[in-house]
Amino acid sequence: MTQDxxxxxxxxxxxxxxxxxxxxxxxxxxxxxxVEQLRPLNAMITETLETAAQEAQESDKxxxxxxxxxxxxxxIAMKDLYCTKGVKTTxxxxxxxxxxxxxxxxxxxxxxxxxxxxxxxxxxxxxAMGGSNITSYYGPVENPWRSLTYPDKKLVPGxxxxxxxxxxxxxxxxxATGTDTGGSTRQPASFCGIVGVKPTYGRCSxxxxxxxxxxxxxxxxxxxxxxxxxxxLKAMSGHDVKDTTSAPHEVPNFAALLKHDMCGVxxxxxxxxxxxxxxxxxxxxxxxxxxxxxxxxAVIVDITLPHTKYAVPTYYIIxxxxxxxxxxxxxxxxxxxxxxxxxxxxxxxLTRAEGFGAxxxxxxxxxxxxxxxxxxDAYYTKALKIRRLISEDFKSAFTQCDVxxxxxxxxxxxxxxxxxxxxxxxxxxxxxxxxxxLAGLPGMSIPAALDDQGLPLGLQIIxxxxxxxxMFRVAKTLEECLNFTAxxxxxxxxxx
Amino acid sequence: MNQxxxxxxxxxxxxxxxxxxxxxxxxxxxxxxxxxxxxPQLQNILAWVEQLSEVNxxxxxxxxxxxxxxxLLRADEVMDGGIQQDILRNAPESVEGFFVxxxxxx
Numbered sequence: 001m002t003q004d005x006x007x008x009x010x011x012x013x014x015x016x017x018x019x020x021x022x023x024x025x026x027x028x029x030x031x032x033x034x035v036e037q038l039r040p041l042n043a044m045i046t047e048t049l050e051t052a053a054q055e056a057q058e059s060d061k062x063x064x065x066x067x068x069x070x071x072x073x074x075x076i077a078m079k080d081l082y083c084t085k086g087v088k089t090t091x092x093x094x095x096x097x098x099x100x101x102x103x104x105x106x107x108x109x110x111x112x113x114x115x116x117x118x119x120x121x122x123x124x125x126x127x128a129m130g131g132s133n134i135t136s137y138y139g140p141v142e143n144p145w146r147s148l149t150y151p152d153k154k155l156v157p158g159x160x161x162x163x164x165x166x167x168x169x170x171x172x173x174x175x176a177t178g179t180d181t182g183g184s185t186r187q188p189a190s191f192c193g194i195v196g197v198k199p200t201y202g203r204c205s206x207x208x209x210x211x212x213x214x215x216x217x218x219x220x221x222x223x224x225x226x227x228x229x230x231x232x233l234k235a236m237s238g239h240d241v242k243d244t245t246s247a248p249h250e251v252p253n254f255a256a257l258l259k260h261d262m263c264g265v266x267x268x269x270x271x272x273x274x275x276x277x278x279x280x281x282x283x284x285x286x287x288x289x290x291x292x293x294x295x296x297x298a299v300i301v302d303i304t305l306p307h308t309k310y311a312v313p314t315y316y317i318i319x320x321x322x323x324x325x326x327x328x329x330x331x332x333x334x335x336x337x338x339x340x341x342x343x344x345x346x347x348x349x350l351t352r353a354e355g356f357g358a359x360x361x362x363x364x365x366x367x368x369x370x371x372x373x374x375x376x377d378a379y380y381t382k383a384l385k386i387r388r389l390i391s392e393d394f395k396s397a398f399t400q401c402d403v404x405x406x407x408x409x410x411x412x413x414x415x416x417x418x419x420x421x422x423x424x425x426x427x428x429x430x431x432x433x434x435x436x437x438l439a440g441l442p443g444m445s446i447p448a449a450l451d452d453q454g455l456p457l458g459l460q461i462i463x464x465x466x467x468x469x470x471m472f473r474v475a476k477t478l479e480e481c482l483n484f485t486a487x488x489x490x491x492x493x494x495x496x
Numbered sequence: 497m498n499q500x501x502x503x504x505x506x507x508x509x510x511x512x513x514x515x516x517x518x519x520x521x522x523x524x525x526x527x528x529x530x531x532x533x534x535x536p537q538l539q540n541i542l543a544w545v546e547q548l549s550e551v552n553x554x555x556x557x558x559x560x561x562x563x564x565x566x567x568l569l570r571a572d573e574v575m576d577g578g579i580q581q582d583i584l585r586n587a588p589e590s591v592e593g594f595f596v597x598x599x600x601x602x
Contacts, residue, residue, distance in 0.1 A: 102582035202563040215562060247565045313545040324522060331523070333595055335586035344597050345523075353525035358533075361524055365515075365534060366541055368522040379545070384558030386551055391559055423537055424544050440562035465563055 004495075005030045006171040010074055010228040013174065017063055017073055024059035024073030028052050028117055031075040034172045035119050037494070041142045041170060043163040044120035045080045046088050055117045062115070069115035071235055077167040077176035080121035081128055082108045083208040091210040092126045092136035095330045095355025097337040105208025106240045107177065107219045114235035119173055123163030126357045127327065128184055128212045131429040133162025134420060135359040143192060143413050144170040144488035147453040151489070155413040155455070158188030161220065165192040168222045169488050175232045178220035181213050182315050183409075183433025185220030186445040190408035190458025193447040193486060195229045195475075197221050200465045201440035202247040203233075205240030213322035214245075216315075216437050226446060226475045230254035233468070252469050260473040263297035267474065268401030272308035273432055275410060281451040282407045289405055289448055289459045292481035293474065301401045305393040310386050311435040312427055317370050317383035318438070323360075324367030330355060362423060391439040398464045403474045406432050408445040408458035436462045446475050447484045456486065510539040 005027050008016065016022055032049045052075070059073035083089050083101035090096050104112070112118075125135040133141040133156055143157040144166055157166040161178030165188035168176050178185035180198035189196025197220055204219035211217060219236055223229035237251040269290055274283070290300050332338035332351030339350035356364065370379035397404065410431055419426050436443040442465070445458035459478065463471035487495075515535045519526040526534070561567075580593055589596040 097588075099586050102579070102585055200563060202565045215560065241570065244567055245563075245565055247563065248568060307551070310548055310551055313548055316541065317545055317548075328523075332588060333597055334583075336588070338588035340598070342598070344600050346525075347598060348523040349520075349525035352523055356524065361522075362534060362537060362541075364522050364524065365518045365538060369510075369514075369518050369538070369542070372518070372521060381558050382548055382553060383545075384560060385553035385556040386548055387562075388556055388559035389551065389553070391562065423541060438562075 006034055008174075009225055010071070010174050010223065010231055013074060014072070018068060020063070024056040024063065024117070025053070027073055028056035028075050028119070031119060031173060034170065038170050038172055038490075041144065041166050042139050043123055043141050043167040043170070043172065044077065045090055045092065045123050045138045045163070046121040048087060048118055048120055052117050052119050059115060059117065069113070071111070071232065072115035074116045074175065075119050075173045076111065076116045077120050077122040077164055077173045078108055078118045079124055079161050079164050079177045079179060081124060081179050081210045082177060083210070084108055084118070084121065087121065089121065089210070090138065091128070092124045092138055093355065093357070093360065094137045095337050095352070096335070099335050101208070103208060106205035106242060107209065107236045110236055110238070111177070111232070122161070122167055122176055125160035125162065126360050127210065127323070128160040128179055128181055129323070129359050129363055130159045131183070131187055131426055132156035132414070132419065133159040134416060135357055137357060140416050141166050142416070144490035145193065145413060145455055146489040147455055149453060150415070153415045156191065156416050158191035158409070158413065160184040161188050161222070164222050165189055165194060165196065168192070168194050168224060171491055175221060175223040175228060177236070178222055179209060180218055180220040180437065181216045181319060182437045183430040185222065186433045186443055186458070186460060187409045187430060189222055189445040190447070190456065191413040193456030193484070193488065195223050195226055195444065195446050197229045197233055197444040198437070198442060199233060199237065199468055200442045202245050203237050203251070203442070203468070205238070205243040205246040207240055207242040211326040213319040214326060215322060216319060226472060226479045227255055227258060229444070230258060230472050249466060254468060254472050257469050258472055258476045260477070261297065262293060262474070262477050265298045265403070265474065266301050266401040267293050267298045268301050268303035268397055268404040270303050270305045270308065270397070270404060270406060272305050273406045275431070278410055279451065281449070282410065282457055285449045285457050285459065286405070286407050289478055289482070293405070293478060296477050296481060298474075303397040303400055303404065305397055305435065307386060307390045307393050308435055311390055311438055312431055314383045314386045314390065315430075315434045315438060316366070316427055317379050318387065320363040320367035321370050321380050322367070324364045324371060327360070327364055359423075387438050390435055394436070394439045394441060403470050404462040406460045406462065408432060408460040412451045412453060412455035412457055432460060441465055442468045442471050444471055444475055446479055446482070448482050449484065450486055510535055510542060
């Protein structure tokens with residue numbers, strides 16, 4: 001029987017390729033087979049298996065010639081928010097029609113240059129607006145996990161990067177890009193039982209990523225463990241002259257710096273994240289995480305982030321305001337869908353009415369209202385001021401602690417179709433991830449435990465700006481102590 | 497519940513006319529059904545964000561550069577060009593190097 005290469009980590013895979021234990025063609029072939037088998041999950045909007053097979057041959061040639069790159073041959077998925085030259089890019093919206101970019105996003109180019117092989121463009125919430133992947137024009141994504149009580153119910157993978165998270169959790173790929181504006185990488189990582197990282201705002205170039213809320217949008221990465229995520233993040237990061245908000249800071253070799261003694265590391269636990277009505281399983285896993293870090297030598301510090309409760313409403317002014325401006329470009333003139341009207345104004349209105357889904361329209365309208373004459377200061381300026389207070393809460397907390405430990409999300413994965421009727425309820429699903437987004441801080445989710453439904457729960461580690469190294473170190477220690485090895489129901493079924 | 501409504505500058509009622517005005521500003525055609533669907537949702541969301549009025553922000557500077565990234569200057573030079581075909585490749589309609597739209601000037 002041939003070895004199952006889809007269950008390997010990236011680190012193990014690179015070693016195996018180098019030793020010629022298996023080839024990149026075999027590696028990509030096995031993953032491509034999973035992509036095909038698992039089409040019912042709807043994780044990919046566009047598959048790129050043919051080009052992937054060719055690229056795998058190229059990788060094998062490089063390996064044979066001793067020119068192996070840092071992520072040579074590693075099969076990944078690309079969130080379909082990254083523009084990819086010659087490959088349809090949809091942002092999961094009807095309004096982009098059959099848009100085929102004539103250029104490549106900086107992050108996807110960097111990953112290509114590092115040797116990764118993209119098997120497909122992953123499904124997402126339309127324009128990354130959503131927390132359950134149900135707003136995609138291309139249909140919802142199914143989480144490979146199922147609950148114990150209702151094993152027949154399909155669950156959401158979280159969102160917005162739901163396809164990316166499901167693809168990694170189901171072993172279709174070894175890593176996948178996400179983006180994270182308010183939690184869109186960390187929350188689906190929690191729902192799917194994998195690692196999800198949002199680096200500091202400015203760590204990666206946003207060039208070529210379809211814009212949602214530019215002051216918050218940041219590239220993210222999903223992987224099966226902390227070390228793999230650190231390796232891939234390194235390859236994605238760095239200054240880019242095409243994005244003035246990408247920082248001219250040196251990128252540390254995250255993966256090489258993981259080993260670290262926890263002695264004396266101060267881990268902050270914010271009291272405001274202990275919400276009323278939070279499931280006991282989540283309280284328990286949070287306490288367990290803190291205890292494990294304490295046992296490993298860390299010091300647990302009670303901290304306060306007083307403006308936490310205002311973060312989600314603040315976000316729901318700033319993000320829609322920026323979105324209403326960014327999405328003004330979809331006018332049916334230069335690319336994408338056009339719905340012809342009797343004059344240009346009507347063409348704009350009909351195109352946008354037909355092309356945008358309900359959640360996107362809702363946010364564009366909220367943003368338009370908040371930015372309109374007479375309301376700008378009352379809403380938008382007010383929100384930017386509270387954003388500063390939230391940022392200062394973190395700065396003050398980081399004088400007392402080195403990292404912050406919180407749950408990633410207030411629930412585990414819920415069924416497709418639940419939580420859809422009330423937008424505010426849906427927005428509150430990002431209550432633990434949005435504050436760090438508003439402050440531009442790095443945050444990551446690691447799988448910590450299963451709840452009483454047998455569904456994964458994540459813990460979030462937040463670090464000061466540009467200090468992903470501390471975040472990764474604590475995550476690595478916690479990962480070792482938690483020893484989370486559960487696999488999704490679906491992966492168990494396939495293996496059986 | 498009414499305490500937040502007192503805030504100056506906040507107008508609470510998102511009536512049908514307001515939804516139509518917002519939609520028109522956003523260049524999104526809305527039907528009567530849409531107005532009835534989005535109106536109460538927008539009203540609820542705006543009522544919910546009004547809790548921000550509780551926060552005293554006197555003397556607080558709005559935050560716009562979140563990560564304190566130094567903005568670099570560079571020479572204003574042309575870095576690409578000659579890509580007319582690329583630019584037009586995704587156009588719904590183009591003729592002889594131009595995007596085509598319906599007649600604007602009578």
